[in-house]
Amino acid sequence: MATLYKILILCVGFALSSNLWAQSxxxxxxxxxxxxxxxxxxxxxxxxxxxxxxxxxxxxxxxxxxxxxxxxxxxxxxxxxxxxxxxxxxxxxxxxxxxxxxxxxxxxxxxxxxxxxxxxxxxxxxxxxxxxxxxxxxxxxxxxxxxxxxxxxxxxxxxxxxxxxxxxxxxxxxxxxxxxxxxxxxxxxxxxxxAPALPPFYFNKEFGNIDNNLPTVEYSASSPLTDDFQFNAFMSYPADYIEDTLSEYLTPIYGYCTTDSIFIDFCKTLVKWQEQASVSYVTVVITVNDAEKESYDVRSSGKSVYLNFILPHDKLTIDNLLEQDNNCIFRYMLENMMPNEAVRPAPVHSVRNCKKGGKR
Structure with missing residues (x-):
């Protein structure tokens, strides 16, 4: 019965894969x-x-x-x-x-x-x-x-x-x-x-493998070249699978419509980088694995930003991704924007004038 249940999930899962989504x-x-x-x-x-x-x-x-x-x-x-x-x-x-x-x-x-x-x-x-x-x-x-x-x-x-x-x-x-x-x-x-509406960008979802040869679901998305804001996003997510005991062949199960929505919704919000930080190009790599430690790194070069998120399964939520993305925007702005006018040192001549005034 369990095997039949997994097969049913497999059939439903394939109906959610990227090409099927686009070709709906x-x-x-x-x-x-x-x-x-x-x-x-x-x-x-x-x-x-x-x-x-x-x-x-x-x-x-x-x-x-x-x-x-x-x-x-x-x-x-x-x-x-x-x-x-x-x-x-x-x-x-x-x-x-x-x-x-x-x-x-x-x-x-x-x-x-x-x-x-x-x-x-x-x-x-x-x-x-x-x-x-x-x-x-x-x-x-x-x-x-x-x-x-x-x-x-x-x-x-x-x-x-x-x-x-x-x-x-x-x-x-x-x-x-x-x-x-x-x-x-x-x-x-x-x-x-x-049929569900397509996201306003290129979207792909396919089967892949990680280093230990276990199956993963590989997501990717990118903005059309005609858009003034450009982004590329990638996410690797471990897939459940059915193991053939005779051939040792692993059949992935794509039953993750919730994960699809999280990735797509996150990609839709990347335009905040242009709106808030005036960034023209963003690349995001999200790796979901069994690692106990999570990290959210941001690096920049000019008007281009690279984000590298590593997180466990239970932290893959749209709220967490948005929070970490906002933190990265704030860090970028602190590191790259001009110092605030209010904390600039006073001009030398102004200080001298004040001293002269004090002597009087």
Whole structure:
């Protein structure tokens, strides 16, 4: 029973890992909107309620249009530009495929696209070779995701749905697709609807190892390069784990949503360094371990500050981190700011004048 309990925690924990967190949302399309709209014109029908445009790096690009009445799907497929086919003379044009669907199911497709696009947040995903998925909502807003790598994330499930939809249209097995996805689409829509908001910076959480080879959870965060205040933060936290007695393999358990919140909330407050001490750049390294002694060190170089926090598990609280951070700000200001005007020695001429006055 204990083993089953740990496995359940493991499953829940992976749903909280960094890539899944980031890929709970589509990316809003702003800078590349013109590019997306260009492909929408050639890969989607004009009369449509919603649409999906898929642009792989090295295979056919395609679009799937949902009709205005949500009662039909149209698949338009085109070969990628710049790829030479030896037998191109004999290759026929890829035909457009249109299939009828139940309008109730069609409306559920429209709802998932609308919600996923509405809930889009900057997730800073990118890559060189892969597949870009664009989702065009009923109001023509566009959300996108780039080759999701985190299994079971919202974007990964959505992409699997799109891939399955295309295949079922091509093989004329659309009913099988509808049977498989009828309930899942509503669950996915709710998952997009209720996904937690992303922090206003790059955030990552992954599995790591420390010197004794025990698993850790490694956190990192950094501000976008466009921000006037720059920070980088790192935290290492020992992970609970399941040990395989046969292979000695350690499987980490990521069941620490509270720790996630502590780290993220702390990173949000780092802007105080700019507001209170006029610091432009901060690097923070937080190490959580079994050490009995804790330390909170601050070093500076010009307008850059380096913080090194070492603390035990029971001291990893947002209140403690904020208190120690405030102490570091105060220490920095004492060491680097000009002496207070009130404690400066009086000018020499003033002292002489006072002495002359006294003699009189």
């Amino acid at each position: 949302h589509l990316d809003p399309v702003t800078d590349s909107r013109e590019f997306a709209e260009l492909y929408s014109q050639s890969l989607l029908t004009q009369e449509r309620k919603c649409g999906i445009v898929v642009l792989p790096s090295f295979s056919n690009r395609y679009g799937i249009s949902l009709s205005t009445n949500c009662d039909s799907l149209t698949l338009i497929e085109k070969r990628p530009h710049g790829i030479a086919y030896p037998d191109s003379v004999n290759i026929k044009e890829i035909p457009v495929v249109k299939v009828a669907i139940d309008s109730v199911f069609g409306k559920s497709l429209a709802e998932i696209i609308d919600v996923a696009t509405e809930k889009a947040m900057p997730t800073f995903s990118a890559g060189l070779d892969g597949v870009m998925y664009y989702f065009i909502a009923s109001n023509d807003s566009i959300g996108a995701t780039w080759s999701p790598s985190a299994e079971s994330s919202n974007c990964d499930v959505l992409v699997n749905m799109v891939d399955g939809l295309k295949e079922s249209i091509q093989t004329e097995e659309l009913q099988n697709f509808i049977d498989d996805w009828w309930c899942s689409i509503d669950k996915l829509r709710l998952s997009f609807q209720n």
